[in-house]
Every structure is written in structure tokens, then in C-alpha cells.
Amino acid sequence: MAVVALVPAAGRGVRLGEKLPKAFVELGGCTMLARAVDGLRKSGAIDRVVVIVPPELVESVVADLGRAADVDVVGGGAERTDSVRAGLSAAGDADFVLVHDAARALTPPALIARVVDTLRAGSSAVIPVLPVTDTIKSVDVLGAVTGTPLRSELRAVQTPQGFSTDVLRSAYDAGDVAATDDAALVERLGVSVQTIPGDALAFKITTPLDLVLARALLSSETALSADSQDGN
Numbered sequence: 001m002a003v004v005a006l007v008p009a010a011g012r013g014v015r016l017g018e019k020l021p022k023a024f025v026e027l028g029g030c031t032m033l034a035r036a037v038d039g040l041r042k043s044g045a046i047d048r049v050v051v052i053v054p055p056e057l058v059e060s061v062v063a064d065l066g067r068a069a070d071v072d073v074v075g076g077g078a079e080r081t082d083s084v085r086a087g088l089s090a091a092g093d094a095d096f097v098l099v100h101d102a103a104r105a106l107t108p109p110a111l112i113a114r115v116v117d118t119l120r121a122g123s124s125a126v127i128p129v130l131p132v133t134d135t136i137k138s139v140d141v142l143g144a145v146t147g148t149p150l151r152s153e154l155r156a157v158q159t160p161q162g163f164s165t166d167v168l169r170s171a172y173d174a175g176d177v178a179a180t181d182d183a184a185l186v187e188r189l190g191v192s193v194q195t196i197p198g199d200a201l202a203f204k205i206t207t208p209l210d211l212v213l214a215r216a217l218l219s220s221e222t223a224l225s226a227d228s229q230d231g232n
């Protein structure tokens, strides 16, 4: 059963505020993108990787990462879902696809392997999650609180998110709907999405503070060699 990982890396990284598109920012001697691809390889669970990069960078990424036989490079789109859609069209006849943000560059390979194991065990859609530690409020456009969802029922969602390829293709074929993750599109089909424990190290590098944390973790071997963090 072949597994292809799609790595959306075509974002601009506006919130990070670096000069380069975020996936190409240096993190411990290589780019975030190269580190994310390395983690996928180290999981031992992935057959091929499709990286989705800003269209103007396709050529240079092909010359770099794309020389490896197990990596394909395609151009992305304006929204994350446009980029995933482009990657999906290059996934070929894979049985399973993982969608994994380049921005989650420190994701432990063991978490990636657990997502694939859960797919192989029969789930059609799998997402790693962590309990939420802050209280979450909903608010209206003026900032007034409209509700307080029960925290025990909330989870923070990470990547890689894993799917049977047919299921993810059906979700994307169902229309061009805005969504901040791929599982949301699958939920709209009525397909059950299974959660598994995520890992604190799979955090998304979004802001300058996240980048400081990622660089500090890379200089602290113990933090990164720990098996699992907070993944209950």
C-alpha cells in the first residue's frame, strides 16, 4: 500500500515576517522544507514526497530537493487548499496521502509513522491532536464574547493529516470551499475523522517567537530526542 506525503510549502510566511517565503527560512543549517522532508523520510513510512512551493521557486527546488528519486516538486496556489489540490494531482495512484505543513519542521518521525499505522489499521482519515490549554472564546465582529465552548471537547490540530487517497480526492472534488485544514473538507463528506495523540514538537512555526523556540530546541539535543511530548 503506497503512501505519498504532500508538503505544502507555498505560503509567504507573512506572520513570520522574514524576507524569504517561510519554508525557505534557515533552521539549524537547512531550510524548514528540507527538515520537514527529512522527518518524513526518517519515519520509514513514506514512499514518495510531493513538495508544493511558490511557482517562481519550482526550478530552484527541483535543482535542490527534486534531484532525489523520491521527491517531486510542483507549484502551489494562493490559498493552502489550492496548494494541496496541486499536490494531490501529482500523488498518482498512492493508496494513502499525508498532508504535512513544511512549517511543522520539527515533527517527530514517530508521529508520522503513527498516522500511517492508523491508516493501515483501517481509518480513512487521521489527524494528530493535542488538548487545548487556554480557554477559548467565540467573539463577534466588535470583539464581544458570544460563547465559551467546553474546553474538554476542544483539540488543537496538527499535521501530518492522513487520508485514503480516494477520500481526500472526493473531498477536494466536492467543491472549492474555504477550510483551514484538510480534515474539515473530509468532515463535510460525512466521513469519520479519527484523532490520535499529537506531539508538542509538531508545533507550527508561525510567528517570530515560534522560530526562536524551534532554533533553541535544535540546539538542545535532549528536547528533540525525547520520544513524545504532551501527546495524550
Ligand SMILES: Nc1ccn([C@@H]2O[C@H](COP(=O)(O)OP(=O)(O)OP(=O)(O)O)[C@@H](O)[C@H]2O)c(=O)n1
Binding pocket: 007, 008, 009, 010, 011, 012, 013, 014, 015, 016, 022, 023, 052, 076, 077, 078, 079, 080, 081, 083, 084, 101, 102, 103, 104, 204, 205, 206
Ligand atoms: N498558499 C499557501 C499557503 C500556505 N501553504 C503552506 O501551508 C503550511 C501552513 O501554512 P502557514 O503556516 O499559515 O504558512 P503561511 O501561509 O506561509 O503563513 P502566513 O499566513 O503567516 O503567511 C505552510 O507550510 C505553508 O507554506 C501553502 O502551501 N500554500
Ligand SMILES: C[C@](O)(CO)[C@H](O)COP(=O)(O)O
Binding pocket: 080, 101, 157, 158, 159, 180, 181, 182, 204, 206
Ligand atoms: C493545517 C493546520 O496546520 C492544522 O492546524 C492549520 O490549520 C494551517 O493553518 P494556517 O493558517 O495555514 O497556518
